[in-house]
Amino acid sequence: MNYFSDDKEWPWLLDNAIDWDRIIPLYYPKFPTEDGFQNKDEIIDFIKELLTQTGAWTSTAVLERAAALDKIGAGKVENGITIPSDELAAFYKEAAELQVFGLPVPQDVGGLGLPLGPLMIVLSQLARACMSSCTQFAFFTSMADMVHRYCDDETQQRIIPQICAGTMSGSMCLTEPGCGSDLGMIKTSATPTDDGKYLLNGAKIFITNGGGGLGFVLARIKDAPEGLAGISMFLCEQNIGGDKLNYRVTKNEEKMGMHGSFTTEVVYENSTATLVGEQGKGFKYMLHLMNEARIAVGMQALGGIEGCLDYALKYATEREQFGRPLTELPLMKRNLSDFTTERDAIRALMVDTVSHFDIYQNLDKKKSHTGELNKKETKMHDEAWIWTRKRTPLVKYYACEAYTHLSQRAIQVLGGYGYMEEYPVERYHRDSFGPLLYEGTSQIQALMALKDVVKYAAKDPKKFFSSVFAKHPTANFVSADHFSVKEFNKIQYKFKKNTIKLLMKCLRPESIGDIFNPKAWTAESNIEELMTHAETLCQALSYMETLRVLAIHSEQDESRLDLFKRYEILVRPRLEMIYTDWSIR
The missing domain is CATH 1.20.140.10 (Butyryl-CoA Dehydrogenase, subunit A, domain 3)
Structure with a gap:
C-alpha cells in the first residue's frame, strides 16, 4: 500500500x-x-x-x-x-x-x-x-x-x-538533570572568551540525536539574571578540528519504546560555542x-x-x-x-x-x-x-x-x-x-491552552462574556446555510456557554463591582482552581477545532459530510461528560 x-x-x-x-x-x-x-x-x-x-x-x-x-x-x-x-x-x-x-x-x-x-x-x-x-x-x-x-x-x-x-544532523539541548519543564532552572554555564566565543560547561539529558554533529544549547552566561530572561542560545559543534571532541556523548538511554532513536546524555567541558542571536533571547x-x-x-x-x-x-x-x-x-x-x-x-x-x-x-x-x-x-x-x-x-x-x-x-x-x-x-x-x-507533556499543552483562554477572557471580560450571549448560534464563523455549519454553530454555542460557566465558577471576583475589571479575574488562588480543569478544557477545545475544520470541509465538498456527522456522534457524548465534570468538581 x-x-x-x-x-x-x-x-x-x-x-x-x-x-x-x-x-x-x-x-x-x-x-x-x-x-x-x-x-x-x-x-x-x-x-x-x-x-x-x-x-x-x-x-x-x-x-x-x-x-x-x-x-x-x-x-x-x-x-x-x-x-x-x-x-x-x-x-x-x-x-x-x-x-x-x-x-x-x-x-x-x-x-x-x-x-x-x-x-x-x-x-x-x-x-x-x-x-x-x-x-x-x-x-x-x-x-x-x-x-x-x-x-x-x-x-x-x-x-x-x-x-x-x-x-550531519543535530539536537536541541534543553533538559538537565534538575530541569525539565522549568527551563528557568538551567545550570549549564557559558563563559565568554577573548575571541568572541563562549565556553560551555554542564550536562544535558534525554537529548534526541545528541551525537548528530551539532547542537543548539540553552545556557546561562555568567552574571545573567535568574529565570528565563537569563537564558541564551549557543551553537556548539562536536568536531571543530584537532584530535579532541568539543563535547562528548556519554550515554544512550534504554527506553520503553522508540529503540531505533538515540536518546542521549551530552557533557560539555569547556566546549567552544557561538552565541546565537542576542544574549537573553535563548528561550x-x-x-x-x-x-x-x-x-x-x-x-x-x-x-x-x-x-x-x-x-x-x-x-x-x-x-x-x-x-x-x-x-x-x-x-x-x-x-x-x-x-x-x-x-x-x-x-x-x-x-x-x-x-x-x-x-x-x-x-x-x-x-x-x-x-x-x-x-x-x-x-x-x-x-x-x-x-x-x-x-x-x-x-x-x-x-x-x-x-x-x-x-x-x-x-x-x-x-x-x-x-x-x-x-x-x-x-x-x-x-x-x-x-x-517529549516537546512538552500533555499536561504542559493543556496549561498552555488554558493560559490562552484566560488571557483572552481577562483582557476584556465584558467583551468575552457578551460575545456568547449576544449572538445566536447561527451568527458565527461562516455562512450558516450548510447543515454541518449549523450543527457546528449549535455545538459551539453550548461549548461557549459552559466554558463561561466554568470561568465564572473559578475566577469570578468576590466584589460585584469588579466583574468587568480585568485584574480582578487573575487572582492566583482562583487561577489554581481553574488549572485543575486544564486537561478537560484542552480536550473540549480540541474537539471543537476539529469539528470546525470538518464543517468547513463538508461545506466545500458534500462528500465530506459523512465524516463530519460521524465525528459529531463520536464527540458529543464526550463534551457532555466534560460539561458534567465542570459542574460537579
Whole structure:
C-alpha cells in the first residue's frame, strides 16, 4: 500500500485542505520559476509525485526495516560519539538519495525549497512505518531550519549542505538533570572568551540525536539574571578540528519504546560555542522550534495512529470468529468505525493546522531576515499566527493522547496476538509514549491552552462574556446555510456557554463591582482552581477545532459530510461528560 496515492484521504486533503493560493506565492513569487514550473498546478502536481515516491519508500523499505531497527536499536555510544546501527545507517542513505532531508530547505543552500506542508506529510508517512526513523529524520530538517533562521551566511553555507546530504544532523539541548519543564532552572554555564566565543560547561539529558554533529544549547552566561530572561542560545559543534571532541556523548538511554532513536546524555567541558542571536533571547528562539516541533509531533502521532490501525483493520478483515470476519461482529464493527473516524478527523485537523503554520513560518522568517513585511503580508502573518498559537497545544495534546489510546485499542483488536512481539501493534503502542512526553507533556499543552483562554477572557471580560450571549448560534464563523455549519454553530454555542460557566465558577471576583475589571479575574488562588480543569478544557477545545475544520470541509465538498456527522456522534457524548465534570468538581 502506498501511503499517499493508495489512501484516498491524503490526495483530497492535499488538493483541498491546504491554502495553496496563499502559500505558493510566498515560495514562488513569479512564473515561470527557475525550476521551470509554469504555474501553481504544476507545483502541486510535483508535490503529489514526490509524496507518491515517499509514500512508496516508507510503506516498503522503512516499514520492512522497522522491526529490526526496534530490536537492534539505533546504535552505540563509543569514545564520545554515536555510531548508527546498520539499519539506521541504511535509512539515512535512502533518505539522502531521495533528497528528502532538503525538502523545505532553500535552494541557495542546497535544498529543494518546497513549502512546509510536504515535509509534514513525509513525517506522518515515516511515523506510519517506523516512529524511530521519523524521529531521527526530524533532527536533520529542523536543524537546517534553525541554522538558516538564526545563523550567519558563512555558517549556513558550511552546515546546511551537509545536512541535506545526510552527513550531519543535530539536537536541541534543553533538559538537565534538575530541569525539565522549568527551563528557568538551567545550570549549564557559558563563559565568554577573548575571541568572541563562549565556553560551555554542564550536562544535558534525554537529548534526541545528541551525537548528530551539532547542537543548539540553552545556557546561562555568567552574571545573567535568574529565570528565563537569563537564558541564551549557543551553537556548539562536536568536531571543530584537532584530535579532541568539543563535547562528548556519554550515554544512550534504554527506553520503553522508540529503540531505533538515540536518546542521549551530552557533557560539555569547556566546549567552544557561538552565541546565537542576542544574549537573553535563548528561550524566545527556542519557542520557535518548539512551535514547529509540537506540530510535527502531532503529525508523528497521526502517522502512528494510521500505522497501528492499518494493521488492526487488516487483521480484523482476515480473522474469522463465530463464522464471520471480526469486522462484521456488531461491537467490533462499531469500535473500528469510531477508531477510523477519529483518525480521519485528526488528519483533517493536522493538515489545516499545517496550512496556517506554513504561512506563519514563511512570513516570520522573512520578517526576521528583512525586518519588515508589507501591509498584505503583515495581515497574513498575524492571522496565521493566531491560528498557529491557538492550535499548537491542541494538536500536540489531542493527536498524541489519541495515538496512545488507539494503539492500545489496536492491540485489543488482535487479542492475545497483539501482546506478542511477532505482531507490530505492541511496538506502535510502546512507541506512542515518546510523542506523548517529549516537546512538552500533555499536561504542559493543556496549561498552555488554558493560559490562552484566560488571557483572552481577562483582557476584556465584558467583551468575552457578551460575545456568547449576544449572538445566536447561527451568527458565527461562516455562512450558516450548510447543515454541518449549523450543527457546528449549535455545538459551539453550548461549548461557549459552559466554558463561561466554568470561568465564572473559578475566577469570578468576590466584589460585584469588579466583574468587568480585568485584574480582578487573575487572582492566583482562583487561577489554581481553574488549572485543575486544564486537561478537560484542552480536550473540549480540541474537539471543537476539529469539528470546525470538518464543517468547513463538508461545506466545500458534500462528500465530506459523512465524516463530519460521524465525528459529531463520536464527540458529543464526550463534551457532555466534560460539561458534567465542570459542574460537579
